[in-house]
Amino acid sequence: MSDMQLLNGIYDAALLLYALSLLFVFSDCLYRNPSGKRLGTGLLVVVGLLQAAGLGIRFSQEKGLPIFTPYDFLFWFAFSIVLTSLAVAFTRGGEFTILLLSVAGFCVFLLNRVWLTAGGHTLETWSSVYGWLTMHVILANLSFAALTLGTVFAILYLFLHTRLKSKQWSDRIRRLPNLETTDKYSYTAILVGTPLLAISLVVASLSIVSEGRTLLLKDLKVLTTLIGLGIYIFYIIFKKSGRKSGVSMARWAILGYAFTILNFLLNSLSGFHGWSGE
Amino acid sequence: MHIVVVGLNYRTAPVEVREQFAFAESDLPAALHQLMKTKGVLEGVVVATCNRTEIYVVMDRLHMGGYFLRGFMEQWFGVKNEQFAQHMYIYEDEQAIAHLFRVTCGLDSMVIGETQILGQVRSSFLTAQAEGVTGTWFNRLFKQAVTLGKRAHSETSIGESAVSVSYAAVELGKRIFGMFTGKRVLILGAGKMSELTVKHLYSSGAAEVIVANRTLSRAIELAEKFSGKPSTIEDALKSLNEVDIVISSTGADGYVLSADQVANAMKRRPSRPLFMIDIAVPRDIDPAAANVPDVFLYDIDDLEGIVESNLEMRRSEAAKIEVMIGEEMDEFQLWLKTLGVRPVIRALQDKSNAIHEETMESLFNKLPELDEHQRKVIRRLTKSIVNQMMHDPINVIKEMSGGKQGNEALDYFSKIFALQEQLESNSDGGDSAPVKQSSSTERTAGSGDFSVPKTVLAPAGLLGR
Numbered sequence: 001m002s003d004m005q006l007l008n009g010i011y012d013a014a015l016l017l018y019a020l021s022l023l024f025v026f027s028d029c030l031y032r033n034p035s036g037k038r039l040g041t042g043l044l045v046v047v048g049l050l051q052a053a054g055l056g057i058r059f060s061q062e063k064g065l066p067i068f069t070p071y072d073f074l075f076w077f078a079f080s081i082v083l084t085s086l087a088v089a090f091t092r093g094g095e096f097t098i099l100l101l102s103v104a105g106f107c108v109f110l111l112n113r114v115w116l117t118a119g120g121h122t123l124e125t126w127s128s129v130y131g132w133l134t135m136h137v138i139l140a141n142l143s144f145a146a147l148t149l150g151t152v153f154a155i156l157y158l159f160l161h162t163r164l165k166s167k168q169w170s171d172r173i174r175r176l177p178n179l180e181t182t183d184k185y186s187y188t189a190i191l192v193g194t195p196l197l198a199i200s201l202v203v204a205s206l207s208i209v210s211e212g213r214t215l216l217l218k219d220l221k222v223l224t225t226l227i228g229l230g231i232y233i234f235y236i237i238f239k240k241s242g243r244k245s246g247v248s249m250a251r252w253a254i255l256g257y258a259f260t261i262l263n264f265l266l267n268s269l270s271g272f273h274g275w276s277g278e
Numbered sequence: 279m280h281i282v283v284v285g286l287n288y289r290t291a292p293v294e295v296r297e298q299f300a301f302a303e304s305d306l307p308a309a310l311h312q313l314m315k316t317k318g319v320l321e322g323v324v325v326a327t328c329n330r331t332e333i334y335v336v337m338d339r340l341h342m343g344g345y346f347l348r349g350f351m352e353q354w355f356g357v358k359n360e361q362f363a364q365h366m367y368i369y370e371d372e373q374a375i376a377h378l379f380r381v382t383c384g385l386d387s388m389v390i391g392e393t394q395i396l397g398q399v400r401s402s403f404l405t406a407q408a409e410g411v412t413g414t415w416f417n418r419l420f421k422q423a424v425t426l427g428k429r430a431h432s433e434t435s436i437g438e439s440a441v442s443v444s445y446a447a448v449e450l451g452k453r454i455f456g457m458f459t460g461k462r463v464l465i466l467g468a469g470k471m472s473e474l475t476v477k478h479l480y481s482s483g484a485a486e487v488i489v490a491n492r493t494l495s496r497a498i499e500l501a502e503k504f505s506g507k508p509s510t511i512e513d514a515l516k517s518l519n520e521v522d523i524v525i526s527s528t529g530a531d532g533y534v535l536s537a538d539q540v541a542n543a544m545k546r547r548p549s550r551p552l553f554m555i556d557i558a559v560p561r562d563i564d565p566a567a568a569n570v571p572d573v574f575l576y577d578i579d580d581l582e583g584i585v586e587s588n589l590e591m592r593r594s595e596a597a598k599i600e601v602m603i604g605e606e607m608d609e610f611q612l613w614l615k616t617l618g619v620r621p622v623i624r625a626l627q628d629k630s631n632a633i634h635e636e637t638m639e640s641l642f643n644k645l646p647e648l649d650e651h652q653r654k655v656i657r658r659l660t661k662s663i664v665n666q667m668m669h670d671p672i673n674v675i676k677e678m679s680g681g682k683q684g685n686e687a688l689d690y691f692s693k694i695f696a697l698q699e700q701l702e703s704n705s706d707g708g709d710s711a712p713v714k715q716s717s718s719t720e721r722t723a724g725s726g727d728f729s730v731p732k733t734v735l736a737p738a739g740l741l742g743r
Contacts, residue, residue: 171439173453178455180457242548245572
């Protein structure tokens with residue numbers, strides 16, 4: 001069996017188990033089901049192990065850190081989300097947080113399998129700034145994971161706020177983290193994710209300038225990325241000023257994330273991440 | 279042997295009756311020892327709380343059991359049987375076990391799912407155990423009941439939701455703020471209900487309490503209880519933007535707080551939510567204030583709705599616990615049946631060991647030339663033959679003893695292997711009741727044939743009827 005077949009086999013198994021885990025977590029959120037919750041978390045551990053094995057295969061295929069193709073980027077992102085979900089489960093951070101994180105992680109993992117392949121890349125032309133690009137991709141990945149977590153808490157905030165405002169009391173309300181906590185966690189995650197994103201962009205700019213490919217800075221992607229970063233910077237400023245309500249802040253957080261996702265989808269329109277620099 | 283519980287609780291007896299049957303904690307050891315002197319009683323535990331007094335016993339007979347236990351109560355409390363018989367209930371065997379499990383899980387409590395009773399049952403059992411009045415049956419049964427109680431609370435949400443209006447307000451506040459540490463509370467009107475609510479908030483860590491009342495003297499009185507600040511209503515409303523929680527119960531005819539006042543206060547504190555509880559009838563706070571962003575306004579009907587919803591949740595969780603109780607009862611029954619097979623297996627092993635020893639003795643007498651090594655080898659191999667021969671019958675009887683005709687199977691097994699002599703000699707030193715031996719012909723715990731009879735179930739009726 002070739003490496004590629006093995007990788008696909010592991011990927012498919014992880015995908016299937018991720019779906020099962022999501023179902024069990026969902027059943028627990030729908031109606032308290034402690035055994036389903038345990039099973040869901042257990043399956044998530046197996047998914048994490050399979051993803052680690054898959055990334056290990058990619059490592060051996062690439063003879064180095066596999067992060068330079070969109071496929072690898074999303075693979076790492078899904079892995080980060082699984083690890084974050086497990087950390088939330090370990091700290092008993094709430095089943096609804098895990099559910100939303102798993103939905104995001106599973107969607108990314110599934111789309112990666114359907115749309116992308118672990119094909120080769122043309123990074124060889126960037127050989128002089130390899131280290132910087134590595135740093136850029138890793139930081140971008142970590143910031144995406146942190147911003148995803150921040151968005152999950154923002155969504156939970158809006159959901160709970162609406163329920164409490166409209167006096168719709170149910171068992172689910174009691175199981176959600178309270179408004180103050182979700183607001184605080186959302187802010188903390190974004191406070192971590194935004195500087196990571198900013199540093200990641202600075203590193204990318206440095207590598208572009210060092211390679212002398214400054215034309216790339218005029219790409220649409222640069223502008224949209226800066227707008228996304230700007231939304232998050234405004235979010236932090238508003239939060240610090242204390243002039244906006246929790247609902248407004250949650251909406252800003254979701255808007256910023258929506259822009260970040262949109263920006264990622266722009267990859268297909270822009271030549272920026274073709275890695276060739278053409 | 280039989281498990282019996284007699285008792286009275288908040289459902290069967292009014293407080294004036296219950297108070298006559300309250301066991302003082304210091305008297306409990308003496309009461310337990312006197313209980314053990316009651317005819318037929320082999321093990322005993324007394325569960326005494328403000329809502330119930332229950333005596334759990336293992337008896338060697340059911341016949342007259344209730345009569346003897348009533349006699350004990352009559353003697354201990356000095357109350358005539360006729361005065362309390364109508365308030366008492368008696369459960370036997372399976373029903374008694376199920377009742378204990380339900381009590382421990384909080385299903386029999388006034389507030390369904392409360393956890394206090396679990397600690398009380400555990401403490402009652404530990405007292406009885408320390409006094410040496412529990413034995414094999416109750417040591418197992420009460421430990422299983424306490425473990426089940428813990429499981430019921432950890433695996434379901436029966437005890438999580440508030441079932442009083444004041445606690446519902448606190449629970450709601452926790453959904454908004456998480457903790458009340460550092461939060462400022464304003465009480466408008468120093469009524470009983472608002473006092474109770476603020477008491478819960480204050481004990482949960484609320485930092486500052488401002489008590490506003492039309493009569494300042496009453497405000498001062500209540501403020502002192504919570505190290506708070508007394509104020510007039512007019513002054514307090516000026517600082518509305520500084521508080522996080524408002525509890526209103528003034529008894530005024532019109533609205534004390536308009537939506538505009540709330541909106542103006544919120545403009546001065548845009549990033550912090552305001553939780554308002556209006557428990558007054560007629561209402562003190564204009565309902566339109568609920569539309570102001572980040573204001574959570576709940577009136578008495580909303581809170582009662584939450585309580586009702588929580589009670590419904592508890593009832594649905596109770597159904598899950600009933601299933602758990604059913605499983606635990608099956609497990610206890612199985613344990614009882616396995617308990618019955620143990621002495622029979624021990625008797626068989628004793629008998630086979632004795633035969634083996636005798637045969638070896640005889641063999642070595644006939645073959646004195648055998649050296650020590652040869653003797654060891656012969657002893658080991660013949661022992662292996664005996665063990666292999668015993669292996670299957672032991673496994674089969676273990677399985678059969680758990681079946682419907684377990685007692686019959688044990689009886690046949692004892693007859694086939696002629697174990698009566700061993701069983702009788704073993705039962706002399708067996709694991710029986712803790713304080714005294716049964717005088718009846720039935721076997722005690724640790725001996726041969728007994729089980730909780732499935733059909734001997736008394737209705738959940740009252741003694742004396």
